[in-house]
Amino acid sequence: MDFGWLKRVLPRGLYGRAALILLVPVVTLQIVVSGQILQRYFRDVAAQMTTALVLDLDLLRSRMAEGEPVEALAEALxxxxxxxxxxxxxxxxxFYDLTGAEAIRVLHRDLPGLIAVDLVSDERFPxxxxxxxxxxxxxxxxxxRLSASNPHQLLVLMVFFGLFMTWVAYIFLRNQLKPIRRLAEASEAFGKxxxxxxxxxxxxxxxxxxxxxLDMRGRIEAMIDQRTLMLSGVSHDLRTPLTRMKLGLSMLEAEPEVTALMRDVEEMEALLETFLDFARGEALDDPTPTxxxxxxxxxxxxAGRxxxxxxxxxxxxxxxxxxRxxxxxxCLSNLVSNALRYGEKARLTVVLSDRAIRFTVEDDGPGIPPERRAEALKPFARLDAARNQDKGSGVGLGLAIARDIAQRHGGSLSLTESAEMGGLRVDLVLPR
Structure with missing residues (x-):
């Protein structure tokens, strides 16, 4: 049996599900108990009282049928x-007079000559x-004399005290759920x-x-700080010898070998800047209206300059x-730089919605095969077979930096194929 429809109609939030767990047993208990009491206790009491009344009614009927005066007897009864x-x-x-239905049944069963019973015209004197x-x-x-008076009072009391106890239980339940909600908010904020x-x-x-x-958050923060410090330290320490090499090469004559070495030094400096960007990716600035x-x-x-x-x-x-x-x-600069490195043309699209903002970067380059897109998002991944390397090689951190920044914002970064330009399409989605 398929119960998928039940999951769709049930509450999704913790408060709603807890309230449902609380209310279903209370309401079910009230219905069962009230039904049993009305069907057994009040029905049996009404039958006994009506049976006793039948004796008086039958006595009065028989005297009237014999033609005897019954005024005094009726007054006494x-x-x-x-x-x-x-x-x-x-x-x-x-329709809700359940004991009245039982009284009518007993009267028809035991009272001779009965034609009808009217319990509506005068509720106090049927x-x-x-x-x-x-x-x-x-x-x-x-x-x-027909049934117990005011049987509905039992239902009123059950409903009133049921609602009151439900309210009391909800107060206690809310106090128990509040710490869980605070933990969820702290976890969600840390993820962003x-x-x-x-x-x-x-x-x-x-x-x-x-x-x-808290222990997990502390370990993650320590690991992030350690990685950031290591990458920043290594990148910073390498700047000094590279600067000396660049200065020494600039003092030499412009030979082909010297030019090639100078180009290598400049490429190494570019790689160091990429390492520093990757290290700074964990140190996000504060959110500001932008x-x-x-x-x-x-x-x-x-990019045009x-x-x-x-x-x-x-x-x-x-x-x-x-x-931020x-x-x-x-993040967008890395995506645009990658698009212009591997393609001739690129396009940046901004789409705003009520709940999110989407930046889309597309190019007309060779793109990335679907089976290698997950690998392309990993740090230091270089897909030489998939991407054009004629315009300079990177260290494989551009998409990784963009993905880390997206995740730290609570957003996502996805790679697909551009339907219009034919190359790679990168969607950066950030919640508002």
Missing amino acids: EIGIAPAPDGTLTDRRL AVILRAGDEIVSLSVSRR GQLIEYNPSGATEVRSAGRAF DPVALARQIVED IGGEIALVAPERSGRILL PQAVRR
């Missing part, structure tokens, strides 16, 4: 006598219409590169999970949204 009403005589009761000899009379009796204050609280299991999260279209336009202008042919597709106005401008600039 607290039964009113009136002519039968006009019209069709049928049983009448309210009318029992019967044939006494040659005439039809209406005998009015107190409803208290933000550090918010968090102290474990709540039940023992939640405290254990919170302490484990115009994403203006940021993209500036990146396109910078160095000879790159890149087009910008973006709305005229976008407003300011909360971004330096990190996003570094």
Whole structure:
């Protein structure tokens, strides 16, 4: 049996599911208990009381059928006598009057000459219409003699106290769920590169999970700091000998070998800058209100000044949204640089929605095969067979830097094929 529809209608949040777990047993218990009490207790009580009333009604009916005066007897039995009403005589009761239905059943079963029972016209004094000899009379009796009075009070009390206890339980449940929610918020913020204050609280299991999260966060931060320090130190220390080599080569005569060595030194300096960018990728700037279209336009202008042919597709106005401008600039600059390195033309597209912003960089280069796109996002991955190396080789950190920045923003970076330009398409999606 397929229960997929049940998963679609059930609440997805923790509060909703907890409330459902709380309410379903309470409501089910109320329905079962009230149903059993109404069906057994009140029904049996109504049957017994109606059976006792039948004896009085039958005595009065038999005296009336014999022609004897019954006024004194009716007064003693607290039964009113009136002519039968006009019209069709049928049983009448309210749909929720369950004990009334049992009283009508017993009256029809045990009282001779009964025609109809009216429990609607006067709820306090129902009318029992019967044939006494040659005439039809209406005998009015107190409803208290037919069934227990106010059986609905039980339902009212059950509903009231059920709602009250549900509210009390919800208060306690909310206090238990609040630490879980705080842990989820701290975890989500850490995944986006933000550090918010968090102290474990709540039940023992939640405290254990919170302490484990803090330990994990501390280890990850220490590992990131160590990696950043190592890459920055190595890259910085290599600058000094490279500078001396470059200075020494510049003092030599312009021989072909000297020119080749100078080109190698410049390439090594470019690689060091890439290493530093990768190390700085973990050190994101603070979020500030930023115009994403203006940021993209500036990146396109910078690429155009160095000879790159890149087009910008973006709305005229976008407003300011909360971004880390330096990190996003570094990410998009790497993507645009890769697009212009491996293709002749590139295009940067900005698309805004209510929940996210998407930057798309496309080129007309050879692209990356689908089976190697996951490998291309790894650090130091160089797909020589897939990408054109005629325009200079890299160290394989451009896409890795972009992916790390996207993940630290809580976003994503995906590689596909450009349908219009034929090369690689990179989608950078950041939540707003």
